[in-house]
Each structure stands twice: as structure tokens, then as C-alpha cells.
Amino acid sequence: MYPDEFDYYQAATVDEAIDLLEENAMEETELLAGGHSLLPAMKTGLSSPDVLIDIGEVDxxxxxxVDGDTLTIGAMNRYSDVLGSADAHEHAPALTAAVERVGDRQVRNRGTIGGNLAHADPASDLPGAALASDVRLVVQGPDGERTIPADEFYYGMYATDLGPAEILTRIEVPSAADAVGTYAKRPSPSSGYAMVGVAALLTIEDGTVASAGIGANGAMDHGVRLEPVEEALIGESLDEETIATAASRATDDLDTALMMEDLQASGEFRAQLLGVYTERALEAAIDRASAPSAAD
Structure with a gap:
């Protein structure tokens, strides 16, 4: 199928892109990043923008x-750019673990980090890892720049705190160089998106969990943080008993009646999957924590 006609602009700077958004405020306008979600939607008629603003060449x-204790990732970095960065693997292990599970090689060579986060597809792989990693999303609009914590960014399916003339410019990840990061995912058999995905970021000191960030996607209509799981982990040894207890609390703060439902999984099944994949993410953390480092 072919998309409807639209006006196309290629922005050279962030300011130019914002100006174009303001100038076309009365039209249905979309930003073009990697295009892996937008272009298929346009071809099938699910999206019919009047104006397309390409931000792919904005340097x-x-x-x-890395700047001090913060890893900064530009929004237009492709997944493969992040996976090719040693700094990203060192300082953002939960995020890179999730990026590794995005799509296939072709998708990772074209899709972008910022596009994934801003699109806010509940089944995409990065929102849970962003929440677990305490990511800060930096956006710019007509009134300047502001920073949004990941906990305050997502409102619902495809709904974020981004204003109509704002652009996600970069994400800031607090360094987790001393932490273990994992991501466990039950992929949809038809699309590869997450039926449920759970990211874990744990700091372990003397065999005890000193800090924990646990985030999930695919279960609800937006990424969620699993605070009861975090609370069950902190101060405990990371063993099978602790993991089982923590995973059993995966749905404690969630209204299971509002779990995502589709042809592939009921809400009840997703609730079960959330506990299972929380446990698998934590078991993977045990394996990574006990694995010898490259320096050993």
C-alpha cells in the first residue's frame, strides 16, 4: 500500500525542527527518526500525517x-550505535541488555533510541529498562530545554509528557558501572515485540543487594516500575529464595484488571508472565554477578 500525500521537510538543527513543528501546528505533523514504526503505519493507513519532519541529519x-557520573545518549543514535559503544555497556548495562533484544539486526541498524522511547509503544523493549535505570529524558521546545525523569514521562499507550512542539534530544543515564543489568523477554510470535519484558539493574555489595531498579513493559499500557519487587530485594542476599519472593510481588502495585489483552495473551496470562520473567531477569543477574570479569 502507498501512504497519502504529505509535505516533507528535512531539519538541519533542533531549532529548525521546533520552528517547523510550530509553523505546522494546525496540521497533523510527525517527526521522522528511524521510521520503523511510522512508515509501516503510513503505508497501512493507520497514520496519515500532512507534514513529515525528518530529524535524522541533526548532528x-x-x-x-560519558560526563562525570552520567552517560549521555543522543536521541537519534541507532540501536547499533549504542551496542557498539563500550561506554554504554559499562555505564548502562540494563539499557544495553534491552537494546540487544530489539527486533533483528536490520531493525537495530536503522531504529533509534529516542524514537523508541518517544513513541511509547507499550510492547517496545526500552521503557522498562529506562525506568529501571532512572533515565532522564531531555526535551527541547519553544520555551527551551527541560528534563523529565523516566518515572514521569509515560502516561499511557503512545502517550508521554512531550509537548506538541517539543523534541526528545537526548537521554541521560546515571552511571551504573558497578551494577549488574539484565533484560528478560517473552517475545510475541508474530511481531517480536514484548508480550512481557522485565529489566533489572542491581548493585550487589558483599553478597547483598544494595540497590535495585526493576522495570517492565508489555504488561500494562505503558512501561511500569515494579517497586514492590525492588523493596523485596534491597538488603537481601541474591539467592533463589529471595528471587522467588521478590518475583511473587511483581503485580502487587498493578491493577491486573487493566493488563494488556490481545489475541496472543489475556491479561491474566500476562500477569503470570510478569512474575515468571521478573524471576528470569533476576536469575540472569545472579549469573552475571558470579561470572568472572574480563580482568580476572
Missing amino acids: ALHGVA
Whole structure:
């Protein structure tokens, strides 16, 4: 199928993209990043923008760098850019673990980090890892720049705190160089998206969990943080008993009646999957914590 006609602009700077968003405020306007969600939607008629603003060549939206205790990832970095960064693997282990499970090689060579997070598909792989990692999302609009904690970014299915003329420019990840990060996922058999995915970021000191970030996607209509699981882990040894107890609390703060439902899984089944994949993410953390480092 072919999309409807639209006007196309290629922005050279963030400011130019924001100006274009304001100038076309009365039209249905979309930003083009990697295009893996937008273009199929346009071809099938699910999305019919009047204006398309391409931000792929905006230099300021690229790059991966460490500044003090923060890893900064430009929103237009492709998944493969992040996976090719040693800094990203060192400082954002839960996020890179989730990126590794996104789509296939072709998707990872084209899709972008910022596009994934801003699109807010409840079945995408990164929202849970962003929540577990305490990511900060930096956005820019007509009134300047502001920073949104991941906990305050997601409102619902495809709904975020981004304003109509704002652009996600970069994400800031507090360094987790001393932590263990994992991601466990039950992929949809038809799409590869997450029926349920759970990210874990744990700091372990002398065999005891000193800090824990647990985030999930696919279960609810937006990414959620599993605070009862975190509370069950902190101060405990990371063993099978602790993991089983913590995983059993995966749905404690969630209204299971509002779990996602589709042809592949009922809400009740997703609730069960959430506990199972929380346990698997934590078991993977045990394996990574006990694995010898490259320096050993």
C-alpha cells in the first residue's frame, strides 16, 4: 500500500525542527527518526500525517559520551550505535541488555533510541529498562530545554509528557558501572515485540543487594516500575529464595484488571508472565554477578 500525500521537510538543527513543528501546528505533523514504526503505519493507513519532519541529519542528536557520573545518549543514535559503544555497556548495562533484544539486526541498524522511547509503544523493549535505570529524558521546545525523569514521562499507550512542539534530544543515564543489568523477554510470535519484558539493574555489595531498579513493559499500557519487587530485594542476599519472593510481588502495585489483552495473551496470562520473567531477569543477574570479569 502507498501512504497519502504529505509535505516533507528535512531539519538541519533542533531549532529548525521546533520552528517547523510550530509553523505546522494546525496540521497533523510527525517527526521522522528511524521510521520503523511510522512508515509501516503510513503505508497501512493507520497514520496519515500532512507534514513529515525528518530529524535524522541533526548532528546535535547523535553521539554517546560519558560526563562525570552520567552517560549521555543522543536521541537519534541507532540501536547499533549504542551496542557498539563500550561506554554504554559499562555505564548502562540494563539499557544495553534491552537494546540487544530489539527486533533483528536490520531493525537495530536503522531504529533509534529516542524514537523508541518517544513513541511509547507499550510492547517496545526500552521503557522498562529506562525506568529501571532512572533515565532522564531531555526535551527541547519553544520555551527551551527541560528534563523529565523516566518515572514521569509515560502516561499511557503512545502517550508521554512531550509537548506538541517539543523534541526528545537526548537521554541521560546515571552511571551504573558497578551494577549488574539484565533484560528478560517473552517475545510475541508474530511481531517480536514484548508480550512481557522485565529489566533489572542491581548493585550487589558483599553478597547483598544494595540497590535495585526493576522495570517492565508489555504488561500494562505503558512501561511500569515494579517497586514492590525492588523493596523485596534491597538488603537481601541474591539467592533463589529471595528471587522467588521478590518475583511473587511483581503485580502487587498493578491493577491486573487493566493488563494488556490481545489475541496472543489475556491479561491474566500476562500477569503470570510478569512474575515468571521478573524471576528470569533476576536469575540472569545472579549469573552475571558470579561470572568472572574480563580482568580476572
